[in-house]
């Protein structure tokens with residue numbers, strides 16, 4: 001079964017052809033980073049206009065790279081939410097038009113289900129359950145437990161800022177370029193993680209919820225109280241490294257506590273922040289110590305892409321979870337559980 005998957009929920013226009021929920025025949029991502037760098041963040045209408053400009057070319061390229069025509073496509077899948085409504089609408093309307101023209105079934109995919117199932121790009125055919133998942137993106141931070149591929153329980157989530165959002169805000173505070181996540185992790189490479197004593201919010205609390213807003217404020221306090229008008233590169237690197245370590249200590253600490261309690265057979269990581277090298281390494285070390293199998297998707301399947309939408313869509317197709325042309329709507333608050 002070949003699925004054409006389309007993703008336009010935020011600032012990447014992406015299309016992929018995924019075969020039988022496992023094999024990636026092609027994947028194309030057109031990033032809008034350069035456009036949004038000018039404003040230091042995503043303006044929804046600007047993102048939408050840019051999606052309109054490239055979405056058909058991106059889909060065409062995905063079909064060509066996979067060497068398939070529309071006749072060989074069995075279903076069209078698209079991100080229906082969560083995300084920015086004007087941006088989501090572009091993908092949704094494009095998918096609807098293609099499904100109508102090609103007479104193919106439509107699958108509405110939750111963007112976070114995409115991040116959740118992205119590990120399947122690197123998994124063997126049989127996945128052993130229960131699976132514990134840590135999802136860390138620009139809008140979400142969630143710990144989930146999967147009893148099987150269809151039953152998801154939320155163990156905890158952020159009470160304020162998502163992990164990626166905290167990285168992005170700290171990037172701004174430190175005067176780094178947009179987007180903050182990759183920029184913070186880049187300068188942190190040169191920094192000392194013990195230079196600034198930052199809090200590990202909620203790490204010791206008996207809850208799987210997260211909170212990163214206080215940590216961001218603690219970074220702001222250091223900048224206000226200890227940095228002169230023009231901080232040195234060393235000060236910025238040290239603060240970036242101390243912040244990154246604090247976030248990772250909390251993410252890894254809580255995940256491994258949940259692993260101890262729920263005894264999963266597999267641990268998976270997903271979302272844009274999963275592209276963070278130190279997080280990938282730290283979780284790998286902790287999982288190895290606990291003798292727990294870990295799957296971290298390749299970097300290009302962590303940040304927004306359409307492969308993950310195709311992987312999630314295949315599971316939905318198995319359960320005949322299709323959506324009618326009339327019913328498909330973008331939903332900015334679409335829930336996963």
Ligand code: KG4
Pocket residue numbers: 010136137138139140163164165167168179180181182185271272273274275276277302303304
């Ligand atoms: O999943 P994603 O691409 O989009 C959303 O669904 O939100 O995640 C984007 C988030 C941004 O906050 C970005 O700064 C962060 O992922 N991110 C990173 C890294 N690469 C992307 N955060 C930390 N380290 C990175 N290397």
Ligand code: ZN
Pocket residue numbers: 111115137138271272303304
């Ligand atoms: Zn995402």
